[in-house]
Amino acid sequence: MTSIRPQPGILDIAPYVGGKSSVAGVTNVTKLSSNENPFGPSPAAQEAVKRSVHELHRYPSTDHASLRSAIAEVQSLDPERIICGVGSDEILHLLCQAYAGPGDEVIHTEHGFAIYKIGALAAGATPIEVPERERVTDVDSILAACNERTKLVFIANPNNPTGTMIGLAEIERLAEGLPPQALLVLDGAYAEYVDGYDGGARLVEARSNVFMTRTFSKLYGLGGLRVGWGYGPAEIIDVLNRIRGPFNLSGTALAAAEASVRDTAYVEKCRSENTRLRVWLAEALAEHGVPSDTSMANFVLARFHDEAEAEACNSYLQSQGLIVRQVGSYGLPHALRITVGDESSCRRVAHCIGQFKAGER
Ligand SMILES: *Cc1c(COP(=O)(O)O)cnc(C)c1O
Numbered sequence: 273m274t275s276i277r278p279q280p281g282i283l284d285i286a287p288y289v290g291g292k293s294s295v296a297g298v299t300n301v302t303k304l305s306s307n308e309n310p311f312g313p314s315p316a317a318q319e320a321v322k323r324s325v326h327e328l329h330r331y332p333s334t335d336h337a338s339l340r341s342a343i344a345e346v347q348s349l350d351p352e353r354i355i356c357g358v359g360s361d362e363i364l365h366l367l368c369q370a371y372a373g374p375g376d377e378v379i380h381t382e383h384g385f386a387i388y389k390i391g392a393l394a395a396g397a398t399p400i401e402v403p404e405r406e407r408v409t410d411v412d413s414i415l416a417a418c419n420e421r422t423k424l425v426f427i428a429n430p431n432n433p434t435g436t437m438i439g440l441a442e443i444e445r446l447a448e449g450l451p452p453q454a455l456l457v458l459d460g461a462y463a464e465y466v467d468g469y470d471g472g473a474r475l476v477e478a479r480s481n482v483f484m485t486r487t488f489s490k491l492y493g494l495g496g497l498r499v500g501w502g503y504g505p506a507e508i509i510d511v512l513n514r515i516r517g518p519f520n521l522s523g524t525a526l527a528a529a530e531a532s533v534r535d536t537a538y539v540e541k542c543r544s545e546n547t548r549l550r551v552w553l554a555e556a557l558a559e560h561g562v563p564s565d566t567s568m569a570n571f572v573l574a575r576f577h578d579e580a581e582a583e584a585c586n587s588y589l590q591s592q593g594l595i596v597r598q599v600g601s602y603g604l605p606h607a608l609r610i611t612v613g614d615e616s617s618c619r620r621v622a623h624c625i626g627q628f629k630a631g632e633r
Contacts, residue, residue, distance in 0.1 A: 281393040301593045305611065306495070316531040318528075339533075340354040347470070382402065415449045430462045456481055471486060559626075570612045575607045589625070596608045596611075
């Protein structure tokens with residue numbers, strides 16, 4: 273046993289902890305801890321899943337051509353530069369595996385998504401955390417951390433768990449300032465929530481050092497089926513395809529994702545409902561003395577006086593059947609990340625936080 277050892281870095285990984293989905297002793301909980309779409313997937317996606325049961329004995333497509341062309345058509349992209357993965361998590365891992373190893377550095381920001389660090393360590397590379405400026409990605413601090421060992425720079429835009437984002441001019445300045453061997457990865461898990469934002473797709477097309485990842489887990493409501501995709505320079509797509517499992521996505525997942533991406537009316541409806549309810553929720557919390565930064569995603573990062581108050585509020589919400597996300601592991605112990613649910617969930621969570629702040633618990 274003792275002489276069988278994993279590769280360096282792997283035992284340094286703190287296992288990913290997902291959002292809670294149950295509370296002991298409380299039935300009928302409302303889960304606002306994993307940024308899921310409260311309305312679920314498009315009805316067209318549900319139909320596609322049902323139809324797919326007749327094909328379960330067939331191996332799925334290896335090139336994902338049909339899904340790639342649907343994405344490309346709807347978003348005006350080049351299908352040859354798209355790669356599909358088991359969630360965007362798989363794409364993030366493939367990037368680390370392909371481009372970073374022992375001695376290499378992978379930059380992520382202070383409150384960046386946990387998978388960047390996990391992917392870097394899994395590849396044997398060194399994750400480098402750089403400060404943000406008041407919970408916003410700071411291009412200057414990223415550029416200051418770059419050196420000849422930097423291979424990948426991960427930023428989520430909008431970011432999770434802060435909800436903040438930076439503009440395309442700033443992203444372009446970052447890409448322009450990177451050392452020649454480094455790739456900028458723009459994680460667009462929440463890009464669909466931002467009206468008129470392409471996730472950085474045009475920048476990918478204009479440059480050779482920018483890569484974008486996207487997911488069907490958030491706005492498309494397909495987290496349970498695990499589908500994500502990446503858009504990047506042709507050479508990078510080619511490299512990732514060499515190491516990707518040939519049958520990584522099931523036929524069911526591919527069919528559901530394709531139907532979702534084509535249901536643009538549903539996407540529009542989910543986006544506008546989210547914006548309306550997010551603004552409402554942030555204002556309601558502010559009235560109760562709980563501030564948050566302007567979020568561009570489907571959650572709000574509620575800030576409390578200190579860790580003890582956030583902890584107490586979290587316990588109170590749980591006792592009321594409301595599960596939100598503690599974000600101490602993201603360097604934000606005084607905050608709670610609250611997913612924008614449907615209207616009644618938003619009202620309930622705001623009401624309970626109001627009770628908590630008023631000491632009526
Ligand atoms: C949810 C999320 C993802 C997507 O995960 P999937 O593997 O596609 O489900 C990626 N990045 C960020 C920042 C996220 O919050």
